[in-house]
Amino acid sequence: MNILDAHCDAPTQMIRGRDFGADNPGVQVDFPKMLRSGITGSFFALYIPARLSNEEATAYAFAQLEELKRQVAANSDKVAFATDRESMLENASKGLVSIFIGLENGSALLGRRGVLEELYAEGVRYVTLCHSEDNDICDSCTGFGRWGGLSPLGRKLVGEMNELGMVIDVAHTSNDTVRDVLGLSVKPIAYTHGCCSSLCSHKRNLPDDLIRGISSRGGVVCMSIYPCFLSDDYAGFDDDNPDGRAMPELAKVLDHIEHAVAVAGVEGVGFGTDYEGINHTAKGLESIENFGLLVDGLKSRGFSASEIAKMASENLLRVISAQK
Numbered sequence: 001m002n003i004l005d006a007h008c009d010a011p012t013q014m015i016r017g018r019d020f021g022a023d024n025p026g027v028q029v030d031f032p033k034m035l036r037s038g039i040t041g042s043f044f045a046l047y048i049p050a051r052l053s054n055e056e057a058t059a060y061a062f063a064q065l066e067e068l069k070r071q072v073a074a075n076s077d078k079v080a081f082a083t084d085r086e087s088m089l090e091n092a093s094k095g096l097v098s099i100f101i102g103l104e105n106g107s108a109l110l111g112r113r114g115v116l117e118e119l120y121a122e123g124v125r126y127v128t129l130c131h132s133e134d135n136d137i138c139d140s141c142t143g144f145g146r147w148g149g150l151s152p153l154g155r156k157l158v159g160e161m162n163e164l165g166m167v168i169d170v171a172h173t174s175n176d177t178v179r180d181v182l183g184l185s186v187k188p189i190a191y192t193h194g195c196c197s198s199l200c201s202h203k204r205n206l207p208d209d210l211i212r213g214i215s216s217r218g219g220v221v222c223m224s225i226y227p228c229f230l231s232d233d234y235a236g237f238d239d240d241n242p243d244g245r246a247m248p249e250l251a252k253v254l255d256h257i258e259h260a261v262a263v264a265g266v267e268g269v270g271f272g273t274d275y276e277g278i279n280h281t282a283k284g285l286e287s288i289e290n291f292g293l294l295v296d297g298l299k300s301r302g303f304s305a306s307e308i309a310k311m312a313s314e315n316l317l318r319v320i321s322a323q324k
Contacts (some may be wrong), residue, residue, distance in 0.1 A: 001305070002040040002092070003291060004313035006222040006270055007102065007171070007193035009277030010044045011064040014071055021075040028275045029288045031078040034097045037288045040313060041088050041098030043126070043192065044068060047277065048105035050133035050140075057108040058115060065101070065122060072099055083123055085317045102169065102192065105131040106138075111153050113160050125320055126167035126190060129154065129177065139174040141203045149176035150184070158184045165323040170214075171204075171272070178210050188218035188319045193272035195229040195256040196263075202229050208263045215268025218322060220315045222272030223256050225281045225294075230256065239279045247283045254297045257311070266307045270316045 010029055014020060023032040034042065046064045048057045072079055082088040082098035091098045101124045109115045109127070116127070129135075134143035137154040150158070158181060161168050168189040170178045181189055191214060197205040206214075211221050227234040230252040237245070260269045273281070275288060284293050298308050 001295070001309050002088070002313040003038065003271070003295070004040055004088070004098075004100070004316055005042040005275070005288075005291075006190065006220075006272035006316055007104075007224075007277070008042045008044055008273065008275045009047050009104075010042075010275075011068045012047050013276050014067045015064050020071050021078065028281070028286065031075050031097070033287055033289045035078055037291045039097060039288060039291055040092055041082055041100055042275075042288075043100040043102045045102040045104040045128070045192075045277075046108075046124070048103070048108050048131065050105065050107070050131045050135070052107070054107050054110050054136070057105065058110055061103060061108040061119070065119075068099070068101070081123055083125055084320055088317070100125055102126040102128065104128040104169075104172075105135070106157065107131075107135045109137075109157070111136060111157075116157075116160060116164060116166065120164055120166055124166070125323075126169045126192065127161065128169040128171050128192065129157075129173050129181075131172050138177040138180075140172055140177075141174045142172075143174065145174065145176075147177075149174065149180035155180070155184060161185075162187045162323075167319060167323055175207065175210060178206070178213070182210075182213050182217060185217075188220070188322045189214060190219055190270075190316065190319055191221040191272075193222055193224045193226075193274045195224055195226075196259045199256055199259055200229060200231050202232075202235070205229055211260055211263045211268070215264035218319065220268055220270045220319050221260055221264060222270035222316065223253065223260060224272055224274045225253050225285050226274050226278045227280055227282065230282060241280055247280055250282050250284045250293060250297050253282045253285070253294065254301055257298065258301060261311075266303075266310050267315055269311045271312065
């Protein structure tokens with residue numbers, strides 16, 4: 001079974017100095033752990049903090065990209081870049097884990113199609129429109145509703161991304177932004193990391209109508225393993241966990257996946273952990289090496305091998321293919 005994680009913030013850790021070719025103790029992801037995990041591929045997101053100006057955001061995105069390229073090249077016996085199903089399967093046939101690339105926060109695009117095209121040429125295959133604040137493209141779910149959804153620039157960007165073949169990622173965006181994107185995009189979209197607001201009221205989570213709306217248009221919603229997205233018991237949780245709180249059980253992740261499937265159908269759900277962008281995870285999933293526990297958990301909930309295979313990679317790969 002192929003497994004593709006829709007969101008991992010590894011490039012942030014790379015640019016901070018971590019060697020992903022080493023087997024680093026106590027971290028969530030590195031290349032040796034990916035090899036041992038049995039995972040087929042992961043989207044490494046170029047995370048752009050909302051505090052950066054647009055120009056700083058662009059420079060930071062390309063700095064992360066260069067470091068990512070350097071580390072992948074230095075570990076060509078372990079990993080290789082991929083942009084679609086075919087390249088992922090080719091890498092897997094050689095025993096290599098596939099590294100896909102996403103951009104997390106469209107502020108780095110500078111409102112210029114040329115930057116979007118350059119990133120696409122470098123292998124980036126999705127853009128998360130915003131992060132924790134409203135930007136020139138759209139409103140964030142944790143912003144102030146500057147635009148009431150997409151801005152005029154954002155509406156233009158949706159068309160440009162559709163034309164180019166870049167997946168639109170609506171994680172972090174406001175519900176009104178998601179509705180605007182669904183009304184404009186002629187290609188399936190993705191929600192790469194988050195959970196279901198019906199089970200946990202965190203602002204980052206999606207309501208059922210939007211889960212259904214994304215799926216009904218051929219898109220995919222990818223469930224996370226972050227405690228704050230899993231249960232309202234972790235509302236206001238300090239990610240440094242100074243009180244040593246116990247993390248939610250794996251069952252909470254399975255609950256969100258089951259709910260998403262009930263709303264969207266099994267063809268509309270995927271996995272998007274948010275590894276390396278979070279300090280804590282559901283119990284048992286502290287390392288990507290343990291990803292098999294999630295698959296085993298889904299089996300225990302009665303999902304068939306073919307249903308799990310769809311959620312594990314096929315649904316997200318279908319969305320990528322549909323952009324062409």
